[in-house]
Amino acid sequence: MSITIPKIVxxxxxxxxxELATQLGHKLGKKNQADILLIDKNRTHIWKPLLHEVATxxxxxxxxxxxxxxxxAKHHYRFQLGTFCNIDQSNKTITLSALNDELGHTILPxxxxxxxxxxxxxxxxxxxxxxxGIKEHCYFLDSSQQAERFQHSLLDSxxxxxxxxxxxxxxxxxxxxxxxxxxELSAELYHVSELLKLYGLTNMSSxxxxxxxxxxxxxxxxxxxxxxxTSAKRELLKLGVNVREQxxxxxxxxxxxxxxxEEHIDADIMVWAAGVKAPDFIKDLxxxxxxxxxxxxxxxxxxxxxxxxxxxLGDCCAFTQADGKQVPPRxxxxxxxxxxxxxxxxxxxxxxxxxxxxxxxHGSLVNLSSYSTVGNLMGNLTSNTFFIEGKxxxxxxxxxxxMHQRAIHGSAKTFALWISEKVLRVVRPKMKLH
Numbered sequence: 359m360s361i362t363i364p365k366i367v368x369x370x371x372x373x374x375x376x377e378l379a380t381q382l383g384h385k386l387g388k389k390n391q392a393d394i395l396l397i398d399k400n401r402t403h404i405w406k407p408l409l410h411e412v413a414t415x416x417x418x419x420x421x422x423x424x425x426x427x428x429x430x431a432k433h434h435y436r437f438q439l440g441t442f443c444n445i446d447q448s449n450k451t452i453t454l455s456a457l458n459d460e461l462g463h464t465i466l467p468x469x470x471x472x473x474x475x476x477x478x479x480x481x482x483x484x485x486x487x488x489x490x491g492i493k494e495h496c497y498f499l500d501s502s503q504q505a506e507r508f509q510h511s512l513l514d515s516x517x518x519x520x521x522x523x524x525x526x527x528x529x530x531x532x533x534x535x536x537x538x539x540x541x542e543l544s545a546e547l548y549h550v551s552e553l554l555k556l557y558g559l560t561n562m563s564s565x566x567x568x569x570x571x572x573x574x575x576x577x578x579x580x581x582x583x584x585x586x587x588t589s590a591k592r593e594l595l596k597l598g599v600n601v602r603e604q605x606x607x608x609x610x611x612x613x614x615x616x617x618x619x620e621e622h623i624d625a626d627i628m629v630w631a632a633g634v635k636a637p638d639f640i641k642d643l644x645x646x647x648x649x650x651x652x653x654x655x656x657x658x659x660x661x662x663x664x665x666x667x668x669x670x671l672g673d674c675c676a677f678t679q680a681d682g683k684q685v686p687p688r689x690x691x692x693x694x695x696x697x698x699x700x701x702x703x704x705x706x707x708x709x710x711x712x713x714x715x716x717x718x719x720h721g722s723l724v725n726l727s728s729y730s731t732v733g734n735l736m737g738n739l740t741s742n743t744f745f746i747e748g749k750x751x752x753x754x755x756x757x758x759x760x761m762h763q764r765a766i767h768g769s770a771k772t773f774a775l776w777i778s779e780k781v782l783r784v785v786r787p788k789m790k791l792h
Contacts, residue, residue, distance in 0.1 A: 364392045364707060367452065367473040369442045371398035371426055373405060374672040374692030375479030377765045379435045381700050387434035392707065394435035397454065397471070398426060401439060404502045405762055406481070407689055410543040412505035414550045415513065415790035416727075419502045421782075424766065433766075440469065442480065445645055447665055450474065475667055475703055478654065479696075480640070482673035482687055484535075485633035485651065491610030496630040499539060509790065511627060516551070519566055520559040528566045532615055532625035534607050535632030536573030537581065538724055541590055543629065544571050545726035548597045569599045570623055572615065574606040574632070581686060582722045589732040590724050597729065607632075634687050636674040649676045649684075658714040659702050660695060669702070671695035677715060685717045689758070693765070694718065723755045731755050 366386070368379045379396040386392035402423035404412060411417040430437040440454035450473055457466040483500045486492040497508040515529050531547060533540045551564045571578065571594065578594075578601060579587040591601055606618040614625035636652035647655040647663045653676035655663045660675065662668040672695060673687035685691050698715045705712050725731045731754075763772040 363390060364474040365472060366392050366394050366475045366477065366703060367471060368394070368396045368477040368479060369398075369452070370479035370481055370672070370674075371396055371400070371403050371437075372479060372481045372672060372692065373689050373762060374696040375477070376403055376424070376426075376429075377693060377762070378477060378479065378671070378696040378700055380429075380433045380766045381696070382703065383430075383433040383435035385700075385704065386707070395438060395471070395473075396426065396430065396435055397438050397440050397442065399439070399441040400502065401426060402502065403429075405689070405759060407538075408759070409499045409502065409505045410539055410546055412502055413497075413499055413508040413512070413543060414546045415509050416546060416550060418790045419506065423502065429766070438471070440466075440471075442478075443468075443639065445476075445643060446470075447645065447668075450476075450667065452476065473667075475669070475706065477669045477671065477699060477703075478662075478674060479670070479672045479692070480637060480674050482634040483637055484630055485635040486630055487633065489607060489609065492630050495610045495612060496534075496628045498630055499543070508627075508629070512547075515626060516554055516559060516562050520554070520561045522561075525561065528568050529627070530568045530570070530614075530625045531627045531629070532570040532572060532623050533629040533631060534572045534615065535630065536571055536575070536578030536601075536603065537631065538579065538722075539631040540571055540573075540629075541578055541594065542725055542727070543631070544569050544594055544599045545597060545729055548599075549727035549729070564598070567598075570602060570625065571599050572602045572605050572607060572623065575603065577603055579724065582724070586722065586724060586732050589730075590726065593726050593730045593732070634673060640674065653684075659712040660699050660715050661702075669699045671699050677717070679717060688722075689762070690720055691717060693762070723758065725755045 366382060368375050375396065379394055382394045387394040402419065402425050404419050404423050408417055412419050426437040440457060442452055443455040444453035451470045452473065454469045454471060456464055456468045458464055484498045498504050499508065519527055519529055533543060547569060548564045548567065551562060551567045554562045577587045578591055594601055607615045608618045609616040610628060614628065615623045638652060640652050640654065641648060645664060653674055654670045655676050656670050657663055660669050660671060660677065662670055672692040675695060677685045679685060694717060695715065698713065702712045723731060760772060763775060
């Protein structure tokens, strides 16, 4: 007589979802104490804070991404390719939409997947606030595919400028959203425009690049301390970025953006990186209690308020802290939530008390490509906040990615990956040129 083991389904292989599936695979899947299934609509994982580097070609997702199926085989969980589209709480099943190839041919029809415990970790997307023309004319950087689309357009524009006989022509890029993505993308664009000289595009340089960074609020990096914002703005201005604060965009057109004051900001390439929300289909399910930005409301244990068998983590999770503030949508939040959900799922299986979630803000770092890194670190032993910049801040920024790699690969493989990156740097181009 076979024993049925509990089935834990994790939807979304982002920073939190992949870390959770990995740890549950080691602690439950390996011992056959639970069947762990990770579902994602993509075949590979890229750490979301690095998408601006994918967009500029500084990172090649084909080489730097994590292939879910291969990772699952090594870490004792299963992976299934699919897009979550519906849920049946009473029967504890979720529905995945039909899987089609690039030509529209059906690979797999719509499917249902049973679960005993469900974790929703579907992340977030950019919020265009229903601004006219944005969906039609702007690039978004919510996924690796979108970042690669932008990178191809950018490379085409660089090539056009290089081969244009008129050396006075320039490339205008307008980025709406002065958060970390917009700020880091602005600096990275200047960096790669200088690298082009190494690969034969000698007529292209940062002098022919004009970047407008547009922020509706009173300052860039509104979620971070003012000292960080001031330091980042100073560095961007040195590079030549036109930082436009208190500038609200009311429309996007083929030629650029129109502001609330009827000013036209011309742009050859337009990027929307302002605001985040959980995907709209969550609202269409009509199941969960949601915030205005579609985030799912949870209790103190990160269980959805409508069903205790459903946990939520990451950017799509709305957790209200004791001071009334919501946990911000950051990678460190997803990492901490994944650890809490892991402990609570194991406690649930053992019929032990659950542990309440408590968010610890360890500070924030903003990487301005090779030019500078600025940020603040929260002191663990005191209530002090330490402002850091330069090489120390750059080291700490890189360490965050290494911590993510360690969580999904383990210490030994993370060290091996670091060595291989050093070796490949000798033979690989410094930017993706295709």
